[in-house]
Each structure stands twice: as C-alpha cells, then as structure tokens.
Amino acid sequence: MDVQKHSVHTLVFRSLKRTHDMFVSDHAKSVALDEESRTGASVSDIHRHAGGAERSHAHSTVVVGYRVFQHSHLVQLKFPNEVQLYLFIICLFLFQSLMEGGGTRNSALTRKAPTMPKPQWHPPWKLFRVISGHLGWVRSIAVEPGNQWFVTGSADRTIKIWDLASGKLKLSLTGHISTVRGVAVSSRSPYLFSCGEDKQVKCWDLEYNKVIRHYHGHLSAVYDLDLHPTIDVLVTCSRDATARVWDIRTKANVHTLTGHTNTVATVRCQAAEPQIITGSHDSTIRLWDLIAGKTRVTLTNHKKSVRTLVLHPRQYTFASGSADNIKQWMFPDGNFIQNLSGHNAIINTLAVNSDGVLVSGADNGTIHMWDWRTGYNFQRIHAAVQPGSLDSESGIFACLFDHSESRLITAEADKTIKVYKEDDTATEESHPINWKPEILKRKRF
Amino acid sequence: MRLIFLSQDQLEAEERLRVQKSYSTALVSSHREPPPYGHRKGWVPRSLEDFADGGAFPEIHVAQFPLEMGRRKKTSNALAVQVDAEGKIKYDAIARQGQGKDKVVFSKYTDLLPKEVLNEDTPELQKPDEEAVKELTEKTRLALEKQVSQKIAAAMPVRAADKQAPAQYIRYTPSQQGVAFNSGAKQRVIRMVEMQKDPMEPPRFKINKKIPRGPPSPPAPVMHSPSRKMTVKEQQEWKIPPCISNWKNAKGYTIPLDKRLAADGRGLQTVHINENFAKLAEALYIADRKAREAVEMRAQVEKKMAQKEKEKKEEKLRELAQMARDRRAGIKSHGDKGGEDSEARERDEIRHDRRKERQHDRNISRAAPDKRSKLQRDQERDISELIALGMPNPRSSSEAQYDQRLFNQNKGMDSGFAGGEDETYNVYDQPFRSGRDMASNIYRPSKNIDKDAYADDLDTIMRTSRFAPGKEFSGADHGQRRDGPVQFEEDPFGLDKFLEEAKQHGASKRPSTSSRSKDDYHDKKRRKE
Secondary structure (H helix, E strand, O other): OOOEEEEEEEEHHHHHHHHHHOOOOOOOOOOOOOOOHHHHHEEEEEEEEHOOHHHHOOEEEEEEOOOOOOOOOEEEEHHHHHHHHHHHHHHHHHHHHHHHHHHHHHHHHHOOOOOOOOOOOOOOOEEEEEEEOOOEEEEEEEEEOOOOEEEEEEEOOOOEEEEEOOOOOOEEEEEOOEEEEEEEEOOOEEEEEEOOOOOOEEEEEEEOOEEEOOOOOOOOOOEEEEEEEOOEEEEEEEEEOOHHHHHHHHOOOOEEEEOOOOEEEEEOOOOOOOOOOEEEOOOOOEEEOOOEEEEEEEEEEOOEEEEEEEEEOHHHHHEEEEEOOOOEOOOOOOEEEEHHHHHHHEEEEEEEEOEEEEEEEEEEOEEEEEOOOOOOEEEEEEEOOOOOOOOHHHHHHHEEOOOOEEEEEEEOOOOEEEEEEOOOOOOOOOOOOOOOOOOHOOOOO | OOOOOHHHHHHHHHHHHHHHHHOOOOOOOOOOOOOOOOOOOOOOOOOOOOOOOOOOOOOOOOOOOOHOOOOOOOOOOOOOOHHHHHHHHOHHOOOOOOOHHHHOOOOOOHOOOOOOOOOOOOOEEEEEOOHHHHHHHHHHHHHHHHHHHHHHHHHHOOOOOOOOOOOOEEEEEEOOOOOOOOOOOOOOEEEEEOOOOOOOOOOOOOOOOOOOOOOOOOOOOOOOOOOOOOOOHHHOOOOOOOOOOOOOOOOOOOOOOHHHHHHHOOOOOOOOOHHHHHHHHHHHHHHHHHHHHHHHHHHHHHHHHHHHHHHHHHHHHHHHHHHHHHHHHHHHHHHOOOOOHHHHHHHHHHHHHHHHHHHHHHHHHHHOOOOOOOOHHOOOOHHHHHEEEEOOOOOOOOOOOHHHEEEEEEEHHHHHHHHHOOOOOOOOOOOOOOOOHHHHHOOOOOOOOOOOHHOOOOOHHHHHHOOOOOOOOOOOOOOOOOOOOOOOOOOOOOOOHHHHHHHHHHHHHHOOOOHHHHHHHHHHHHHHH
C-alpha cells in the first residue's frame, strides 16, 4: 500500500487531533495533569536541580515526606552541605506553589470526564407535496393554532388558506394592493393579521372572512409582523426603520420602536424578557423593552443584513440568519453562543423544531438542516423548481414547522408551497453522522 | 561602622539642604524650591513651580493642585479611568458613556468568541418559570393599557369634568422661626387642592411644530472584524456598464455606433440554423418539380386523347359529309340529266357554292356560339376599354344636352337627387356610348390632314425648290463660302490669340485668377442651375 505523502504540518495536526480524540474528550480545555506523570516529572526535576546530591556520601539525609507528593512517596536524598540543603528546600517550596496553583484548578474537575458534544441524529427530510396555486412569489406562511389549515401570503396580492392535511385550497382573500409580506394567525381570537408592501396592516375576521381593522401609521412597506403570545398586542416592522406596537382592539400605536438605521426586516415576540427582538438591514439585532419602548441590547456581530430571526420553542435561546452566517444567542442579554457556518447564501428564513432541528432557507433555493445544539449540518436540499419555471426562479422566502413539528412548509419563489417530512426509512446507519468539528475553533485566549 | 540605612527621600532632603546651604552665599537661585520638610511652617505653595516636580504637601492644609491635577474643569470629555472589582481597568467605560451602568453593552473580545456547547439541561438555557413570565406579562399589560388609554383619551371628545381628588392638608414647619414670622406660630397647615380643569378648554399649546429629532442612543461597539478591503480586480468585476437604450435617449447624448450595439450581444452568438430547414426546402423543390412533371404529363396525355377524339369526330363528320355529298350528288346526278346547258350549269354551280358558303357560315355561327362577331364584342366592352382602344369620338352634337330625367316629371321642387339617397349612382341618365353609332364615331384620318395649315396641295409645296440658302442675291459679292449660319470675321484686336496664350500660361505656370475664377464662377453657376 502506498503511503500518502503529507506535509509536516498536516502530520503534526493529525497526530494532535488523534491524541485529543483518544485521550481528551473536551477540546476546549488543556490537557489535565496526570498524577503519576507529574510526580515522576517533579522527581526528575529535583534530581536535576540538586545536582547529583544523592551520589555523595551520607552526610545528612533529609527525608522529605511532607505535602510535596500527594501519594506520599518518600525519597531519600543526601546532601553534602547545608547550603545545598537550603537551596533544595527553596526549590521545593517553589515547585509546590507551582503545582498547587495548578492542582486546585484541576482537583475538582478531573473527577468528571468532560464530554465531547456529539450531534444528535436526526432523520433526513424529503419533499412530499408541492402545492401550486399562487400566481406570484409566495412570501409568507402561518399555521393556525389547531393545525388544521395554514395561510400563505403572496406577491399576487392574495392570501390563500390551504388545508394542511390534503393541501387543497380552502379560501382566497383579496384586499391588499401590493405584495403580502407577512401573515399571522392569532391564538387568542379568531383573527388573521396580514401586512403588505402597500403600508397596510389588516386584521381579518375569520368568521366573516372580512377585514375589520386597519392599523395605520407605517410610512413605508411593512415587512414582517408578529403577535405577542399573552398580551393582545401586535408588532409590525417596516422599511421605515421602525417597529410599531399596536393595541389590537383599539388600533392605537402604543410604541414606536426607533433606533434602527435601515429597514427592519424581521420581528419576533415572546412572553419572557426581552419581549421584542428585531433584526434589520443595518446588520444589527435589537432586543427591546416593551414596557418602556426602548432598546435593551444591541447586537452588532453580523456583517450583513439580518433577514430572519427564530426563537427556540423550549430553550431560552434564539438564532439569527444573515448572508454571512447564522448565529445563536442566549437570552436575556443576547450573549453569543456560536456560529453556524456553511450555508453560503443569503438566508431568508429560519425555522426550529422542538427536536433541535434548525432549517435555514436561502435566496438561491437551498435548504440546510442543522442540529441546533452542536451546529452540525446534517442535510442539504435543493428542490427542483416547478415545471414551467426557470431554474433561476428558485428561492425560499419563508419556512415554518407546523404545530406537530412533523411537517416543514416552505414558501418559494417559483410560486409553489413545498411540504417536507422526515424520511422514516432512514436510520443512523444509512445516514451516518459525519461530524468534523474544527479543533482550532475554540482556542482560549 | 554602623550602617544607617536611609530611605531615598531622606537622602534627597539632605542633598537639597546641603545644596541650599552652599548656595545661600551665592547668587539668588532661579528655581524656587519648596522648603524642606520641617521648615515649611507658614509657607503656602501657590504656583506650579512651588511644587517642583513633587506632589501636594499634606501638612499644609490648603487646596493644592500640583500639575493642575484635581481642578474642576468645566468642559472636558476625558473619562476618569475606572477600575473594576479585580483591579483591571475598565476600558469599556468609553462604550458605556451615555448609558446607565447596568445596561448590557458587549465590547470585549470574549463576547464574540463562541462558547462551549452546553448540555440542554443547563440552567442558563432554560426559560424563566411561568410565574415570572406571568408577572412580567401583567406588568407589561398594565403599562401598555395606560399608554393606550392616554392616547385614546387625547383623541376622545369632551366628556364630563374629572372628579378631582379631595383636598389634602399638609402640616408645614417653616425653617425661619420667630415671633415676627407666621405671627408667632410654630407650624402652618396648608390645604392643597387640585385646580379644576375646564373640560371645554381647547388645547393650550401648539403641537404641530416639528422639532429636530434628539440624538440617538450611543452606538454599540461593532463586534465583528472590519469588512475586507476591496481589491481593484474585485471592484472591476462589479462594474456595470451604463445602459444605452435602443428606444430612449432622454438627454440626447450622441453615442458612437459601436456602443449602441455593444449591449446587444448579437455578434457574440453564433447563429445556429437547423439543417431541417435546408431539407425542407429541398423536399419542397423536388415535390414542386415532380408535381409539374406530373401535370405536364397528364396534360400531354389528355391533349393526345383529345386530339384522337377530335380526329375520330372529324373522320365521322367527313364520312357523314361524304355520305351526304354522295346522296346529294346522287340526287344531283339525277337533276343534272335535265339541264345540259354549260352556262346554266356554271351559274348553278356558283349558286350552289354560294348557298353552301352561306350555310357553312350559318353552321359555324350556330356551332360556335362563343365566337361572337366583332360588333357584338365591341358592344360588350367596358367604356374605359373603348377609350383605351381609341374608339369613341367626343360627342359630335353641339346643341345643349339635357338630362332626360328632367323631362316628363310630375313631381315638385324637392324631387331631385332621388330623395337624397347617396347610395344610388345616378349622375348620368344615358350611357356614354351605347355602341350604336360606333361605326360612325370611329375616327379615320383622311389623306388631307394638313388641309387647314397648308392649303390643298401639300405635295406641290414640298417639291418647290425656290428657297435655297446658298443662293445669292443678284448683284451681290461672290466667293464667300459659308461655314455656318453666322459667318465670323477675322478678329481685328487679336483677342483669340490673347485668350489662347493666357490659357496655355495658366495651365502650365501660374494659375491666372481672373479668367480662371470667371470660368469657375460661371461653371458653378451653371452647375447650381
């Protein structure tokens, strides 16, 4: 068998990697000190420093048996004269201080073996239904709380309601003058909210299928909206660099959240602090205090526009997607957790599962599936466009898991809605995890 | 010898004392040194030089500002250096300048490093419990409701006046006490009442004035590396050429043709023609040829057939005719025996022939009905054809011609123009040429065309040779031979020669402006005309 020629750097790196994998589970920590090797090393050091004291004839023997060696090794050393003895004691003190300084750090932690995070296995997702019916790009999706139907808003100015189980069209609502950019279904009242590029935010009563309220105030196209889960409040974000908080019943504009300097592309609401999170085209994410109507934290880590945000359903974390990479953050202060890099495209949408599957949909039609915890990209999908569409007309504008978290619904640029489900026939063996984390990623500075 | 270990300060002080002592007799020193320790009673440092590189003097109880440190500066954007609990300098004080000290601002490098992949159960990742969330929700809801109600109340129409809170009594103890103040009393009781708001009062202040926006909150530190520099090559890649429309040119620019066609891309594509086009063309050609051949063949065959038929018929007719002739001859042969006079026979023959001819013509006319007579043909021609053939004559009648429709009318005044109908073509009442008098209208030029011009005998006039140009008058000079109608004399002034010389000179050496320009001018004039 031919031996593959590698550079010295590669070989060293590989051996380091293998050593780490075999002996060290936690890559971020430095190697733990081993007791026996440490004692052996210290003994050899002392021998070196004492300069062959043991070789001399027995003049005065010093039995050094106190605290230096935890395993109470007794070493007999002989010293010719007093000066050497004193020097030896000083050296011992120095060594002890060094070793104890390291020892306290490790004594507690070396008991528990640190675990290397292994990504959780998720079955791959496959396309199982394509729904066509819209006459323009499908820009937004929302699923009703009872999981019976879902709503889509499109560039053909209509809002269509589809049956989730069969994919059949149930209802078409017209009223917007321009592209419908955001839809949301309220879980507290039978209302559907929609916002469009015509500056309108409409509230539809689903019992009568009519518009009952308009929320007037935005100065430019409204790009996204979200409903607060516990308070009857609607938050919309717009191209006029503001997000507005509306009281649903009275249509009053409670707060105008200013601070962004460019289009606010996405907004999310939650019940815990911070209650409103916005992502904008000025590459910042702002976490807002809803009571005061002011920014709590500004996150400036992204380099390109933040087009999408998603809140984890069970954890107190969220993720933001932008053209450079996807970042995960912690609440309530927005501490940065990690980067999920690999999807090198303009990310238009993110969605998260309770199982920890993060889906990122991009402007070029590709979908990447990630494991939330470790950031392992386990699948890449690029679905074919609807027959009759150009190949360049592939792009994903919105994606969403239904409430059962078993179906992924995506709204695409070839005017179709694609529904994906998990492949039941796949197992860990058929689709193995190919996890290659970058070891140099987590250096301590 | 006892070693006295002195500290550094003491050494310096001794040094200074020695120096001072040595200089006390010399010139006055320019530097004002502060007096040494122990000798400073009554001395106050007032200027910067009094401190002389040192610090403030703690035993002198006066506010001292060595190096101007510690003075309250009016305007300075310098931040005081702050130190955190561990003793490290807080460099992010700059980033936190305008904000409260517990506002979350990320400014350290460690804030952008990825963290450990945490287990799902760690407490940091758990959502806050339900009670906390409920509390927060309630608080938020109340705050928002208050805001909303304020906004709505501002927009609401006039309602009944709000009931003011009942009067409050305040006991007040003034600081200035004495018999003169407050008429000797130690305390006062004040009744505080809210002033009534007039419900019908319009708003007091104008709120339609636009004021510039206040300064935004201080910018957050940017937690990413700066964007990579753009190389020239990459910038060139993104260059978009200006759009040159094939239809519009708003500013009226003059654009060279190669730029006009540059964006077209027509020249870049190689035109691929499917070879089936050529195949189709060939197939059509072949089919056409075959069809023509087939048609020709068929026509020929038919012609042959027709000819054969015709011949057959002719044969039949000939036979019939022969039979008839024979029969007639047979009969005639019977009649011939009667009159044997040769003249009578000749006359009879002539008569017979003539009858036969007449019969023949009648038969032909009967047989070929489409072979119309010339007269009939001319009658059926269109009027424009007749005019083109030159057949009609202008109306020879000179008397006034009236529209025949005017006569024998028993209608009134408004009976003309057929009641105003536009569709009928009733401009003329009679046809132009009915063809009846075609024969008389045909123009036939007679021999005497020029009768009017030249009298009757044109021929005699043509033949006279009385007028000869070469004939001289009787008694005139001889020997002048004429070259043309006008005879030029020999030029007395020699202009011809002069002009010829001038032309020669002009052609060879110097261009003579006068004659040349005149010629050119005339030429040009002629050309222009």
